[in-house]
Each structure stands twice: as C-alpha cells, then as structure tokens.
Amino acid sequence: xxxxxxxxxxxxxxxxxxxxxxxxxxxxxxxxxxxxxxxxxxxxxxxxxxxxxxxxxxxxxxxxxxxxxxxxxxxxxxxxxxxxxxxxxxxxxxxxxxxxxxxxxxxxxxxxxxxxxxxxxxxxxxxxxxxxxxxxxxxxxxxxxxxxxxxxxxxxxxxxxxxxxxxxxxxxxxxxxxxxxxxxxxxxxxxxxxxxxxxxxxxxxxxxxxxxxxxxxxxxxxxxxxxxxxxxxxxxxxxxxxxxxxxxxxxxxxxxxxxxxxxxxx
Numbered sequence: 001x002x003x004x005x006x007x008x009x010x011x012x013x014x015x016x017x018x019x020x021x022x023x024x025x026x027x028x029x030x031x032x033x034x035x036x037x038x039x040x041x042x043x044x045x046x047x048x049x050x051x052x053x054x055x056x057x058x059x060x061x062x063x064x065x066x067x068x069x070x071x072x073x074x075x076x077x078x079x080x081x082x083x084x085x086x087x088x089x090x091x092x093x094x095x096x097x098x099x100x101x102x103x104x105x106x107x108x109x110x111x112x113x114x115x116x117x118x119x120x121x122x123x124x125x126x127x128x129x130x131x132x133x134x135x136x137x138x139x140x141x142x143x144x145x146x147x148x149x150x151x152x153x154x155x156x157x158x159x160x161x162x163x164x165x166x167x168x169x170x171x172x173x174x175x176x177x178x179x180x181x182x183x184x185x186x187x188x189x190x191x192x193x194x195x196x197x198x199x200x201x202x203x204x205x206x207x208x209x210x211x212x213x214x215x216x217x218x219x220x221x222x223x224x225x226x227x228x229x230x231x232x233x234x235x236x237x238x239x240x241x242x243x244x245x246x247x248x249x250x251x252x253x254x255x256x257x258x259x260x261x262x263x264x265x266x
Contacts, residue, residue: 017064020081020163025049027085028154033096034138056158065164080166084262087172091258092150094183095247096137099240102187103133109198110229111222137244144248153255160263171261179254186243194232201228
C-alpha cells in the first residue's frame with residue numbers, strides 16, 4: 001500500500017522526482033489530444049500537468065530514486081522523461097490526425113486547396129473540410145473516452161517505469177512505426193470511395209472540355225466537384241465512425257505495447 005509523504009517532509013530526491021514527472025506529463029500534454037492545439041494556453045497545460053502530478057504523488061514520493069550525482073546524469077534523465085511523454089502523446093495524436101490528412105486529399109481534389117487559409121488555432125494552412133473532420137474525430141475521441149485511456153496509460157507508465165529510470169526510446173520508435181503504417185491505410189480506406197468518384201468526375205470534365213472547347217471548365221467543374229465531394233463525405237460518415245471508433249477503442253492496446261517497449265519489455 002502507498003505511504004503518504006507529508007508535504008512538510010519533502011527531501012531533495014522528492015523535488016527531483018517531481019520535476020522528472022512534470023517533464024513526462026508536459027511532453028504528453030504537448031502532443032496529446034484534445035490539448036495539443038496551440039489554441040490551448042500554455043498556463044492551462046502547466047496547470048493540468050501539476051494537477052496530474054498531485055494525483056499520482058502518493059505513489060511517486062515513496063519510490064523516489066536517489067538524487068543524481070551530476071548535471072549530465074540529471075539531463076539524461078530529463079531527456080528520457082520528456083521523450084517518454086512525447087511518445088505517448090504522439091501515438092494518440094496519430095490516431096486523431098488520421099481523418100485530417102485523409103480529408104486533405106479529398107479537399108484538394110474538390111478544389112478547396114485554392115481557398116486554404118491560415119488556421120489561427122493550429123497556425124498552419126488547412127482546408128475547411130480538413131478542420132471539419134478533425135473536429136469530428138476529436139469529438140468522437142472524447143465520446144469514446146479516449147482521453148481516459150490516455151490518462152490511464154500515463155498513470156500505468158509511472159508504475160512500469162518510475163521517474164529516474166531511463167526508457168528505451170529506440171524500442172518505442174520501432175513500436176510506433178507499424179502504428180503509422182496502419183493508420184495510413186485506415187486514412188486511405190476512409191477516402192478511397194470519394195477519391196475514386198472525384199477522379200472519374202475530373203476525367204469526365206476533361207473529356208467534355210475536349211469535346212466542347214467553349215465549355216468553361218472552371219465555372220462548371222468546381223460546383224460539380226464540390227457537390228460530389230461533400231456528398232461522398234456525408235455518405236462515408238458511417239464508415240468514418242466505424243473505422244475511427246475501432247482505432248480509438250484499440251488505443252489502449254497500442255499504448256500498452258508502447259509502454260512495454262519503453263520499459264524494456266517489462
């Protein structure tokens with residue numbers, strides 16, 4: 001059973017373990033949905049990191065390791081903790097970003113690429129369709145308790161790999177690569193029907209323009225492509241919910257595999 005450590009009995013090793021745990025939590029909150037967007041203020045993320053630290057402090061304080069003997073050793077531990085948090089957040093971010101990159105392909109085929117503007121929430125150029133599907137998947141992520149799975153994973157990481165024990169970041173990178181490949185396939189499956197329909201529509205418009213040179217392809221083509229693209233997106237919403245829902249529910253297994261890799265297979 002965990003032994004509570006009074007706040008007035010804090011030792012130097014407790015300060016060290018608190019700072020290392022904050023680095024792990026900060027790395028998680030930099031990339032993890034839904035707080036990954038630049039729209040979320042930094043003070044809010046810092047406050048969340050401290051709140052999570054207080055929740056797990058009863059388990060961290062009794063097992064605090066000895067104080068690092070030099071600055072180099074302490075810097076190595078800090079880099080390892082930050083990398084561990086970033087790895088967990090990146091795995092969850094990949095799942096949420098799947099529909100966004102897939103929507104980007106459809107949006108450019110529809111002609112939305114000409115209207116892409118700088119998104120102040122993400123500080124990058126993005127189409128309206130991309131942001132629409134991003135928010136849709138983010139709502140699905142919250143509805144399916146993806147954030148709870150993520151918090152459970154970071155709490156489990158403190159049990160498997162307490163602060164002060166170096167993680168195996170190379171093994172974690174090897175574990176993330178197959179996840180990226182699978183999510184790329186899921187994204188292509190989401191938009192394959194829409195891309196096929198838009199390709200045929202573009203081909204028909206080109207042939208029509210060759211047959212009738214007086215046809216204004218820009219004036220006729222854009223409304224047709226936009227209507228077809230939006231229609232296919234609406235038709236594929238059921239497919240989006242099924243595929244992305246399965247990936248979000250499987251996030252617990254993905255994070256578990258990643259944690260075991262980081263903890264050297266423990």
